[in-house]
Amino acid sequence: MTDATAIPTAAMLAIGDELLSGRTKDRNIGHLADQMTLAGIELKEVRIVADDQDAIVEAVDALSGRYTYVFTSGGIGGTHDDITADAVSAAFGRPCIYNDEAMAILTAHYQRRGVEFTSSRQRMARMPEGAALIENPVSAAPGFIIGNVHVMAGVPQVFEAMLANVLPTLKGAAPVISEAIDCPYGEGDYGALLADIQKAHPQTSIGSYPRFGADGFHSQIVVRARDRSLVEAAASAVREMIVTLERKRG
Amino acid sequence: MTDATAIPTAAMLAIGDELLSGRTKDRNIGHLADQMTLAGIELKEVRIVADDQDAIVEAVDALSGRYTYVFTSGGIGGTHDDITADAVSAAFGRPCIYNDEAMAILTAHYQRRGVEFTSSRQRMARMPEGAALIENPVSAAPGFIIGNVHVMAGVPQVFEAMLANVLPTLKGAAPVISEAIDCPYGEGDYGALLADIQKAHPQTSIGSYPRFGADGFHSQIVVRARDRSLVEAAASAVREMIVTLERKRG
Incomplete structure (x- = not known):
């Protein structure tokens, strides 16, 4: 190592019971690893935890305090088992609110498609107060950034599209x-x-x-x-x- | 959850710079997840860390204290970057020694093949004092068990063969x-x-x-x-x- 302090670091937190039961085989970790290497950011640690508030809060606390960037995947859909927004809000001590900008994006999206904007769909606009949006060109429902934590979808096509939007905002060293x-x-x-x-x-x-x-x-x-x-x-x-x-x- | 305390739990620790750089895409996590579900053991957490002694020791400490079983993959080959045996020994406060039984297995293996038993190959017999061996039918060099930690190879064919040998020794609940x-x-x-x-x-x-x-x-x-x-x-x-x-x- 020449000057390790100059190299930005990253961690990933993949969230979802389905990854731990074997039902779904993760494809996002390898993709993030490739993209970090290209960007000159050193991926130092990955964790996979269940859809469990305490487990998510503990991992977000541990990783966000230690690395330059944290990226999460999963748990931001519209059903009861999608608790990532609540857990990340709790980790940052912020209320989890319906974000106005996200509500506007989703309202317009479902209006265009002539589809009812149900309470489940509205849940996808929930995020910590003060979060910034990550655009989702695939299916509209945005991810979000709070502190150094980038919260993204688990569906690989959406994860990859969100990460592509985030990458230009990161400060990477010269690539390895x-x-x-x-x-x-x-x-x-x-x-x-x-x-x-x-x-x-x-x-x-x-x-x-x-x-x-x-x-x-x-x-x-x-x-x-x-x-x-x-x-x-x-x-x-x-x-x-x-x-x-x-x-x-x- | 009916009686969560009765269900054995597990964590996996995948070790290797190559997993974090994107060079190698992990295939062992999904396999372990499938096998744990079949065995009625609840996989609760996965971590991936680099070939870094402090990172491995910290993860082994955290996971072995919290879950019934811990499974590791990677870092037990014969080169300088294979430090899993040293790190797991340090985590358990034991010296890392050349295990007699492992030395005998490897000596016989290389003798049969007419191949020199070099110092690099001998390194594969190193493990914490008091560890029990995990048989490796693919390429002879054994994994090991110390406490509740099962240390296995990173090469998927070898990881899977070692896990197959370990599974009958685990106490699983009725499968989910x-x-x-x-x-x-x-x-x-x-x-x-x-x-x-x-x-x-x-x-x-x-x-x-x-x-x-x-x-x-x-x-x-x-x-x-x-x-x-x-x-x-x-x-x-x-x-x-x-x-x-x-x-x-x-």
Whole structure:
């Protein structure tokens, strides 16, 4: 790490009983991870909790105090089990109110479609007093921002659209540059050698990712840093290591 | 909830920089969730943290004190960035040692294959003093159990094989019974009605899961309980609700 304090950090909180029961397989965590890396923001922690007020409040408290940005997914629909707005309001000590701007957006949306603006639909305008809206181009019902917490939908298409609207407002560092090197050996063959390379290149982060295929373990070694010349120096040391291993085998 | 204290609980801790950078998309959380539901164990929380000793220790401390079982994935390979064994040892205040039984398994495994038992491969036998092994039929290197924490590999094929070995040792409640009902309406149409059904069936958990398709939102409503007659009573109330909505439309 060169200057870790300069790199903005993030956490994600995915909310929903269905993620914990296995009924729904999360697709938002991986997407957020990709987008944070591209933006030069370091995703440090992810939590998944149930639709449970105490669990959500505790996680929002822990994560919002520790990281630059927090992103949540899920629990902002119109039914009784959607309690994210209430829980996030409680975490910030604010009343959960019907937001005027959100009510106006939803009123217009359902008017255009000739659909009744039921009390369930009105629930989707509830958020902490003083929150700012996150636009939802897919299905109108907005997300919201309070403090450093960005509250978004769980449906992946909507989550992704909301995140796309949020990303330009975030302050990211220069993106992390990475280089992936395929390695035909397992970690047992090169672990000690790779540790030496990591020691010799302290400003890079070198990860080793074994995969198990029909022909046993092979690996991908990934070098990451915020400077291209640092990545290139460590990556060529890794490639030299693989050549040396090949010679030993041959 | 009928008697929540009788239902064993679980948490998962997925460990690895690659999950947070987006390079690897987790597949173990969803699998564990499915298996816990089948076993009648309630998965209450999931966390993902980096290959960072402090982060792992903090999460293990928090989760192992709170839930019946904790399952971890990742960070037990043979390279310098695999620090799960050290971190879990630290969390339990035990020295991280080369386990004799694990050393014997690995020695025999590499002997059979005529492959050198390098120092990197030996690292895979390290675990907290007093840990019990979790057999790994895929690639030999075992996981381990210390206290209520089950430490398993990150490679999905190995994680799944280890979990299959662990499952028969866990005490699960009767599995949760669930019924899923397709609903051609969005939450805005039925949210208030569904809240009334939930109130009338307090021993069930009723979830509503909207999906966004080409024709807008439709939903699946899932009723869960530990008793089939409770599920059936609530599910037929939901089906009646849908029929009522259809009549209103028609």
